[in-house]
Amino acid sequence: MAQTRIITISREFGSGGHTIGKMVAEQLGLPCYDKELVKQISTETGFDEDYIEEVGEHAPGKSWLAYAFGIQNPTVPDRGMSMNDFLWTVQYKIITELAEKEPCVIIGRCADYILKGRDDCFDVFIHSDMATKAERIVRLYGETNQSPEKRLTEKDKKRKVYYKHYTGREWGMSQNYHMSLDSGKLGIEECARIIIEASGMKK
Amino acid sequence: MAQTRIITISREFGSGGHTIGKMVAEQLGLPCYDKELVKQISTETGFDEDYIEEVGEHAPGKSWLAYAFGIQNPTVPDRGMSMNDFLWTVQYKIITELAEKEPCVIIGRCADYILKGRDDCFDVFIHSDMATKAERIVRLYGETNQSPEKRLTEKDKKRKVYYKHYTGREWGMSQNYHMSLDSGKLGIEECARIIIEASGMKK
Numbered sequence: 001m002a003q004t005r006i007i008t009i010s011r012e013f014g015s016g017g018h019t020i021g022k023m024v025a026e027q028l029g030l031p032c033y034d035k036e037l038v039k040q041i042s043t044e045t046g047f048d049e050d051y052i053e054e055v056g057e058h059a060p061g062k063s064w065l066a067y068a069f070g071i072q073n074p075t076v077p078d079r080g081m082s083m084n085d086f087l088w089t090v091q092y093k094i095i096t097e098l099a100e101k102e103p104c105v106i107i108g109r110c111a112d113y114i115l116k117g118r119d120d121c122f123d124v125f126i127h128s129d130m131a132t133k134a135e136r137i138v139r140l141y142g143e144t145n146q147s148p149e150k151r152l153t154e155k156d157k158k159r160k161v162y163y164k165h166y167t168g169r170e171w172g173m174s175q176n177y178h179m180s181l182d183s184g185k186l187g188i189e190e191c192a193r194i195i196i197e198a199s200g201m202k203k
Numbered sequence: 204m205a206q207t208r209i210i211t212i213s214r215e216f217g218s219g220g221h222t223i224g225k226m227v228a229e230q231l232g233l234p235c236y237d238k239e240l241v242k243q244i245s246t247e248t249g250f251d252e253d254y255i256e257e258v259g260e261h262a263p264g265k266s267w268l269a270y271a272f273g274i275q276n277p278t279v280p281d282r283g284m285s286m287n288d289f290l291w292t293v294q295y296k297i298i299t300e301l302a303e304k305e306p307c308v309i310i311g312r313c314a315d316y317i318l319k320g321r322d323d324c325f326d327v328f329i330h331s332d333m334a335t336k337a338e339r340i341v342r343l344y345g346e347t348n349q350s351p352e353k354r355l356t357e358k359d360k361k362r363k364v365y366y367k368h369y370t371g372r373e374w375g376m377s378q379n380y381h382m383s384l385d386s387g388k389l390g391i392e393e394c395a396r397i398i399i400e401a402s403g404m405k406k
Contacts, residue, residue: 012378122388125377125383127377127378170373170376172376172377172378173373173375173376173377174328174330174375174376174377174380174383175215175330175375175385177377177383177385178384178385178388178389179382179383179384179385179389180328180377180380180382180383181381181382182378182380182381182382185325185381186381186382186401190401194397194400194401197397197400198389198393198397
């Protein structure tokens, strides 16, 4: 295969995909774009980082005008464009530029789709069984008054709808990725090892 | 994870998943059930092997009676049961028994679903891009008057419908398997290597 320069990691909420992506980046000595990506979108648009994180997982509904009253936003180019569509175009541009710039790991944000024209990407999807994910989110984020199963299902449903809306593809379908791994079965460290080896980026 | 005893391989037509399954079995010194499975279903039911192979990829339509005139079939237990449902029950029983008997590799036939209650299975899905699959089937099976793309799409559509009918799940969804690999990107030998390592069955 063509020499891999970029690894994209998509993941179910609670699957440890984020941790796996960080591990892969660290072990390969690559920059990892996750929060960093949100920061760049924030700088470019003037939107709050938390807000970008939230909107980045919701399919468009409300128009820009519905949001406009509480938010500083100096750069929305077209009042008819929904907030989500606007953020999508910025995200698209930033991810495309990042991929040009340097080898890296990109977590989430439909990077697998945005970079699909390149042959130097290795696209990974991480998922896991419900019990392992539930145990993980309670351990990491604590209990809430919603059951962990419900939190997991709702978050992933949003990701699915968002992905479908902007890519036209089914989130989690094997065919969208070069490799999909069950982190509950394989373990977090083993997933990182498998990805590193398969990517061919190990020195 | 629990010690793996059984590897199931599901695959897109033309992805080389069958070859990968054979390689994995050979390198691990395990029996590989593919044609062998069809043979066993044939012995148990009295149906012709070619017929079983074909029906095994079609969702039920015709009833048993519609088939009955041309085929010797001493053991159909219930005249109201469709041919496909009957073959499914036999296949289900044979795969369940095989898994009890000895460590092995099972290719196709919804084994991932049939054995989902066991924790000693490692379920793999192999897919590939259209161009690589088209090149492969023309090289292996020759040209026909249908385009290779059409042959691929039709065969996989049947597998998808069959899988959905008997399992209620989406064929090719990452979450149904412990590992999904793009054999076009990774190569056939590399897929076999990755599966063997990840299964933990290497001696």
